[in-house]
Amino acid sequence: MGKVNACLKRGYIVVASLIGTISALLLAATLFGHGYLHEAEEVDEMLPGIGLLYAVCILTLLLSIIGVYGASKEKQWALIVVIVGMSLVSLTMFVEVTRAIPAQHETGEEVRREYQSLVPLSDASEPDKVGLYNLQINLKCCGLEQGHQDWDNDIPESCICTEHATVPCVEAPKNSSLYVDSIDNEPIMIYKEPCLPIFIGHVHMAITIIIGILFGLTLMWALSAGLCAVMLYQLRRKFDVPPVVYSPEAKAGNYTTLTESAENA
Known part of the structure; x- marks a missing residue:
């Protein structure tokens, strides 16, 4: 049986340890997110995705542990388990990531x-208004698609531009609710840009980042399977050792001839 290259073994242990650490962190984040969304109405729709995350995190964590053991002890069965497991996980995640790319546009349209x-x-409910107020303050925008016109004349204070605003601002209509308590009738500046395009852009960016992270993890899992395959090949290599043949003629060897030559001299 062959021996595994030491640099290859150390490289795989580093990769497997990194995969195990990331899997443990993702598992903790999944548990926290599941607990946080436990009371949400949308949690039933998210259960399949949460279940998939649980399965992937636990499986990759176990496979990384088995892989480190197999590489350290040079156990072929452990390397085979990692090759099969990581290959299946990588293929599954690649399919899911590929399916998520066109869903990015659908998510934006749903939002x-x-x-x-x-x-x-x-006319929106108070909880919806509170959410819109926070959205306008954080994104420095007003309204959804038509700007302040989406509020009719009841423009909230969250639309008012801050003193050092770096985004475009316009003067609020004089007949809006912002001027009700105004004394000097000075112009009140509000954010010009609507919120919905900005928010959808942030959603698309977040989905793109998540897809990129998942794709990187998929490549890392595939790399670990490839490294295990190379180590397994090295372990199964057979070296041709030339047979040792006894020859009576080599019993005396060349030392006799050298000794005789020295005596004659």
Whole structure:
């Protein structure tokens, strides 16, 4: 049986340890997210995805532990388990990531429809208004798609531009609710840009980052399977050792001839 290259073994142990650490962190994040969303109404729709995350995290964590053991002890069965397991996980995640790419546009359209149902915003429920206020403050915008016009004349204070705003601002309509308590009738500046395009852009960016991270993890899992395959090949190599043949003629060897030559001299 052959021996595994020491540099290859150390490289795989580093990769497997990194995979194990990431899997443990993802498992902790999944547990925290599941607990946080436990009371949410949308949790039933998210259960298949949460279950898949649990399975992937636990499986990759176990495979990384088995892989480190197999590489350290040079156990062929452990390397075979890692090759099969990591290959299946990589293939599954590659399919899921590929399916998630076109879903990015669908998610944006779903968010757009959900927010458009709130227009006119002045008639929205109080919880929805609170969410919109926070959205406008954080993104420095006003309204959804038509700007302040989505609020009719009931423009909230969260639309007012801050003193050092770096985004475009416009003067609020004089007949809006912002001027009710105004004494000097000075112009009140509000954010010009609507919130929905900005928010959907952030959603697309977040999905892109998640897809990139998952794709990178998929490549790392595939790399670990490839390194295990190379180590398994090295372990199964057979070296041709030339047979040792006894020869009576080599009994005396060349030392006799050298000794005789020295005596004659």
